[in-house]
Amino acid sequence: MLYSRILKLSLLVAYLTAQPGNWIELPNAPVVTRFNDIQFLNENQGWAVNGWGQIYSTPDGGNTWDLQFEQSQTHFRSVGFFDELNGWAGNVGYGEFGATDTMNLYETSDGGVSWVPFDNFTGPEPKGICGLQVINDTVMCAVGRVRGPAFFSKTINKGETWISYNFNQYVSVAGLIDLHFFNPDTGFIVGLTNVDHTQSRGIVLKTTDGGESWLPMIITSRMGEWAWKINFPSD
Incomplete structure (x- = not known):
């Protein structure tokens, strides 16, 4: 996960070498205006997704990249792999950022060579x-979406089944954007209190029971804010 978080910040422009603070350009990185997410299993094998419905993979730490999947009506916002074969990619959903794809989750069991939608x-x-x-090795969590509605989803059996919860009982949660869990039970999610950005505040919630219940930790005082990302460098 360390490689995933570091390389996410680089936006595929640079690679963190063994020397702290030393960055080099990746000349063969795919060129788009923005990549939304990236995950590396180790220092070599990784995947990146973007809003043009593209999923790229690298087997050599970013020296070369292969376009594994492309679907223009999909806006991929996130990607996660359990191992070298089994992974998932999240689509922001119909009506957001020009996406017309109603399937919001895709899975692969062959390392990204093929992807199929999941809606069960x-x-x-x-x-x-x-x-x-x-x-x-078996648990993955997901949140969505920007501008709502707000949902939390998870699998505890490596993607065989997914359970999903809405936030209808939490009137202050209009949408969710990012998450960070320390273990299957304890984690944080972040998002917004109003789908109208000018009327929204950022919100952070915490769970200690795997998402069964949530406690608001902070709602920002300023208007015009969404909580967009959350990360902890250590537990």
Whole structure:
């Protein structure tokens, strides 16, 4: 996960070498205006997704990249892999950023060579996925979406089944964008209190029971804010 978080900041422009603070350009990185997410299993194998419905992979730490999947009506916002074969990619959903794809989650069992949509959720189906996080070998969590509605989803069996929860009982949560879990039980999610950005405040919530319940930790005091990303450098 360390490589995933560091390289996410680089936006595929540079690579963190063994020497702290020393960055070099990746001359063969795919060129788009923005990549939304990236995950590396180790220092070599990684994937990156963007809003043009593209999924790229690298086997050599970013020296070379292969376009594995492309679907123009999809806006991929997140990606997560359990291992070298089994991974998931989240689509922000119909109506956001020009996306017309109604399938909000895609899975692969062959390292990204092929991707198929998944829509068999237990509970209310989310309208889109913004954030994905692999927690351990079998647990992955997801949140969505920007501008709502707000959902939290998770699998505890490596993607065989997914359960989803809406936030209808939390009137202050209009949408969710990112998450950070320390273990399958304890984690944070961040988002917004109003889909109108000018009327919104950022919000951070915490769970200690795997997402069954949430406690608001802070709602920012200023208007015109969304909480966009959350990360902890250590536990």
